[in-house]
Amino acid sequence: MTSILIFAAGAALLVYSAEKLLVYLVGSASGLRVSVLLLAIVFTGIEFDDVAFGVVLNIEDLGEVALGTVFGTAISMTGIVLALAAILTPTRVNIPGVYIALFAVSPLVMIPFILLAPLTAVHGVILVLLFVAFIGYVAFRELRSATPVFRNAEILERLEVGGGGGHAVADADRPTDKPPFTVTVPFDRTRPLPGWAGVGLAVVALVGLIVGAAIMSFGTEGILDEYAIGGTLFGATFATLVLTLEDLLLTVEPARRGAPEIGAGNVIGSVVFGVTAKLGIILLAGGSIAVDDEVWAWHLPVLIVMTAVGAYFISTGRLRRWHGFVLLALYIAYWVVSFTVLGEAPVEAD
Template sequence: MSAAELVGLAALFLAGVVLVIWCVEVFIEAVARSAVSLGISGFFLAVVLAGIDLENAILGVTAAFVDLPDLALGTVFGESLFVLAVAVGVAGITVPFRIDVPRSYLFVLVLVPLPAFALSIDGTLDWVDGAILTVLFVPLLAGIFWRERRSETTYLLSDEVEDAVDLEAKDPAETNATTETEPNGGASALEGARADERSAGRERDPDLDLDEFVPDLEGKSGRFSLVVALLAIVGMTVGSGLTVVSAEGIFVALGISGLAFGATVLSFIASIEELALTVEPVRQGRAHLAVGNVVGSTVFYVTANVGIVALLRPVDTGGAVMTVHWPFLAACLLVVAGTLARGRVTRTSGAVLVALYVAYWIANYA
């Protein structure tokens, strides 16, 4: 393959990843708006959107569907490690913070990978293993949200979902009164405050996601927002197809395994916005949102995400999976859990996590 062809594949790969991420942002915004407009439970919305990492799921499912299960499994490990090591590590380095995390969540964080690990020991994850892991995700997520509903502090709501739930919870009379006093379509006081907060966050640190390019659906009907959500799904499908096809051409041309490429390059690029979902809440004094993102994402990655991949195609879990990926995932989980158990994330622990991620990249290509 010539250098020009490789550059073309790389450009197609990046375009596909950006399209997937942008369409996911549009989808979340559209679903949130339509749910609020149509009277759908914000709590149910939170369960669906905060508990599932759509970018990873879409890329993994597409890779498995076109018979690239190693690439799909690589994204599961790579994005799990990115959230644990890079997102938490960078947050600790840039903004050391204190937080009191419920012990039950720490146990979930440490123990939730064990079923997938146990099922991987025989060297393969087949459709039966995939079904077990996929089904396991439901009670785990339901248990976390049941606890959240009874708690005064929420740990699993992402920023977008929290906005949607708050919007749904607003008194309709108050919303109407605000609209009447602001005929030019101005936001409510609550939304205005949140906008100021997000704007301040962007001034302190560059925005790492595509929020500012998402179309504004405020004031649109619920049905219109649903149509936008459906179009976003089409965009996700196209983008994931471009990403996976070009990724295969790249790692074949470079002579590396799909597992290593998915665990490093693909997962790194697809996970960049996880920095925003972790670092920005910490900067804004809402570290519980960052911890919620870490817990929710980890639960999803090692249960439903890998389970769906195994349902579509048997996955080889021997070799590097056991000698590289599981050991590094375990190490990062223990460091993060130990750090959160002490109630503070320091620059030292952040540096250790980032160093583990660098070592993980090196181990994949050694």
């Protein structure tokens, strides 16, 4: 029980620090003129908490758990986050087809790397470069488009973004010369936060991420020893649920407030980031990771299918409740099979 409490405490600090890091990074970049979709893909798609946790796990020789979180969080983005967003806030969503296509095929990128296992730092470099190319392509398209800048910036109020958020765009088709929004000083919402202070607070939040990840990793070791759960399985299920809470808020809340593109951008960005740069950074920071048969036979096929189904539902232009129920049912089935078929504690021969 103690190890579970330690894990939960680390998770709480991790999620809180990740949210604050997002706030201050967005505030520091408030002078940039980019589209809402690009903001969502870059600032919510890059999973700081997941990366911190995965890196610490791999450094402490828990590579299987780290790899499990890569698959688990990517699968949960459609099976939990997109599913509950569709169930709770069914809505129209307008995402360019090319982004949906990239989202759908992104898990296939992992196939050659899994075949060449163990995963090494060389693979990590390639995976990070693939994500950089993806972001570069999205930025190129979005910065050239006529999409109004931060038309729905008030959606970010949930991240404590205030100031000029409601006045960023004077006309629906024309951005003003004012910054899209400002971040206010903690405990004083009437004072804008200077850019240098935002960077400083982002560093503090980053330290919180590292500490939270270390605490979670310590708790993970205790849980694996006490309950005899496989490393990959634990990372793909229980650890994933904790890391998914923030993504759920970042997807459901924008949809509820009338900007579903932010939520969809979060899902797309998170999955693409997870199967490329997230795994790449984990490998670069912590060294090589062995890949067991469960990954090839179960977790990777599930990820491919779930992402393809989610991409199809987004491509229809409207997320419906039955879409959410289908995705949630598939995710529950994934859990059931994972624990009934793969979840038995290993038995050592005498």
